[in-house]
Amino acid sequence: MSTGIKNLVRTLDSVDFLKMDRRTFMKALGAMGAATFLGTYKSEIVSALEFAETKLVWLHGSECTGCSESVLNAGNPDLVQALQKLNVNLAFHETLCAQQGIWNDGKLVNTSELNSEILLEDLYKEGKYFLVVEGSIPNGPDGSGRYLVIGNKTFKESLGEAAKNAIAVIAVGACACWGGITSADSEVAKDTDYRGVAFAKEDSSKGMLKELGIDKPVINIPGCPAHPDWVLLTLGAVILGKIKLEDIPSVVDDYGRPMVFFPPDHTVHENCPRRGYYDRGEFDTEVGGEKCLWKLGCKAPYSHADCGIRRWNGSVSMCTQAGGPCIACVEPGFPDSSRPLYVEREDVGIAGTNIDTVAKVAVGAAAVAAGVHAVRRMGKGE
């Protein structure tokens, strides 16, 4: 996906988007930003959905609101415009909507226009919504889920209610996907027992829905935070029916991530703005320079995401461009699999290979393409 992007966008400009087959559609998603996608096809989308209104229920578990913040940073269109273009009703979002839980002497009062708990009960009853989950779910202590209680209910319980009646679940951010930072190794991890919606770290047998005995299609949009394009374009594709529920397994990888944004055969490293320095074997060893960050612990060669092409916040930059190492925040083991952040991966666990020597030699096209993966294989004697 690193080549021909611009040509693809140009070609797609003249195609009837809604008649596209799924494969071309998915390619288009990868190639285009949310702005291009939603902007170009606005009228088609609206007419296709005519009067049909898609409801989104967005729940926050144990999180930092970073993913909501990120989605609020969606470019042109911004979130409000995108919702309008997709004809979506954001029926509930804890940080954005007017409602809150209101109780008098322990009983819910007022109406769904002001009371979030009544609104959610109504929405669950009606069903037919897509559930977006941001944040992880504590299973602890002792399977009680009581390390997060909202509106007198454990979040574990609320997630179950919401998921049961949802059409499908979109897990947004590392926490909702795999437990993220809340499930990082520590001595409290066994007490808190944080889970993602469908995974606990790399383990799909310990996802919270499985724990609750609920079987629902789940799409994972990881990242710490998730990129707004990944979220809006996935929502767009699902709402338009371009990703049908039965299609999900064929468009996502083993970890439930849409392959179009998290390609199994592509890493952040391949389109890193500092890639040229890597190819020439030039590395920074102190921060503040402009060369490859490999020796400062950059994990871009292990990170399956299109950050290098898409970049962040209106495409102005990305982590490595600003001189910070990639921390592979889209990977299911994050943050444990990325720590220590500033130490070369080869120094951490994999049998020693002198990356300096190899990278300096690796100027031939083939070797460059193989990159660090080749280095690793050589190190293991393959």
Next chain:
Amino acid sequence: MVNVTVDPLTRIEGHQRISTEVGADGFITDAQSSSLIFRGFERILQNQDPRDAAFLTQRICGVCPLSHGLASTNALDNLYGVAESVPKDALMMRNIFQGLNMVASHATHIYVLFGPDLANPAYKKVLTTLGDTGNAVWKEMVGRFAPISYKMDGVAVPVGSSYLAAIPEKKRLQEAIALIAGRMPGPSSLYPGGYTYPATVADITKLSSYYLQVMDFVSKHTLKVDFNTWIENTYKASSPQKAVSFVTEHLTDLINKSTSSNDFSKDAGWGDVEFYAAFGSELVGEKILGLPASLKHDTIGGYKDPSKICFVAYGGYYKYKDGYDPKSPAGDRIFTSGVVSGKLEYQKFDPEKITESTAHSFYQNSVNDLAPAKGETVPLTDPSKIVYTGGSNSQYSWDKAPRYDGIAGEVGPLARMLNIKEPLVTGLAQAFNEKGYSAANVYTRMLARMQETAILAYELLNWVTVDYNPNGKISVPIDLNAAKNNSGMGLWEAPRGALGHWVSAGSDGKVTNYQCIVPGSWLMSPRDSKGIPGPLEQSLIGSKINPVGDVDYTNPVGIFHMGRSYDPCISCAVHTIDLTGKNAPNTLRIL
């Protein structure tokens, strides 16, 4: 007596419950503020490379990740012994991106989190009985501040004009941060000894262009008087009285123009700041300006006993010189450290005076009220004991109760503005105090946030276009061995208030202790071992659940305002730390 509980208090960061006892007159007689979540956060830094902390603690909060990143980086500068030699241009980069984040965070609070409550139907009920003027004011409130997906009486209400316009501005500010910090949220550019990315001349040009676009939003929506005129006559005013007079005279002019027409629109000169400044306060709007009604936000969220509250600032934003003092003595930073008493007396800030109580939090301690660095906290792990309904004498929150010299401390924009003696906010606080109101209330808290946003916009332009030198030095190398058996303290100001990170490393240079005391802990804290309520609880007790109109237990809009006026951040407030590490596997330290 009715128990009125707001659970969850939404439109904040994280999950919070406010439980109150309310009399027949609508006044709150008792209140508990409960944080509903336990994440076990800082424990993950244990036995790790200290440098990871600046990245990972940013995940405490997605709204102000930079503040955690910076408090952490300050602690690491101190740990590696380089705080005094961080190059001045690196410090300017840190100032710029923190300044942009604070402006974005305040804009989000004012428009997305707090603003929607101004479109609450309770105000419709009151204002529309006041004839043409009341109707015009209500039309403006709902037309500016209605949130997304809003309905009233079954009818969909269009998104407010100011709300709608603020979202792209917030996005633009985040984009400006990303330009020099990689991305937002979760930027990658902080490292002890300096900064990872030197902004180029081209970046500075772009930053200036972002600045102009944001100022365009300000002039169209926020402040209709010329921005520089405002700054000259408030922030730069020669006395608090002059700043207050400038604002009341400006508002009087507007009132005079609008009396006959009942036109309170932006076109008629009523920016959002002018609108709230005039109608938010009883003292200003009704008594000084002669308006027929006000929202009476100055009557709620105040402190009844000034001896039990103070206003704490650790100090933020470096001056343009190489290095800084990690202890943040008074005068070392642009926003100085300091403590202002409940009676508005000034003192120097001393970090040694901070203690923390867990008497009413979900922990089981042998000793209480210790300094944070020596604290002890063991959380409840019996699920049946994690209940929020036991009342003021029970354990009812995951939040601990930090105290300064034994009393509760308000942190945040109001505390910062008082500590720097900002003329407008100081003048308003003094005026309220003299007239028998609490100096701190929902109105002064919101105006302080608005004023701080303006001041930062002013300072930012200076940092970007005057101070920062794109050819300057951006970092000094650190020696990893310097961390061995050493410790560091990072004192900083997050948008929500004073933020401290403390780090210690062992003989292998790995973290043995990592600890944060965050604004949310100060603001939302439960009672302490002496039974003194935290700032939010103090401000609730004695306030009315409906500042105007009839008592309505089912729509306690006053509680919404009071809770949200602090801009609560619960994810920040609740996290674990470990002081004793692997030697005490069952001992958790929680703030």
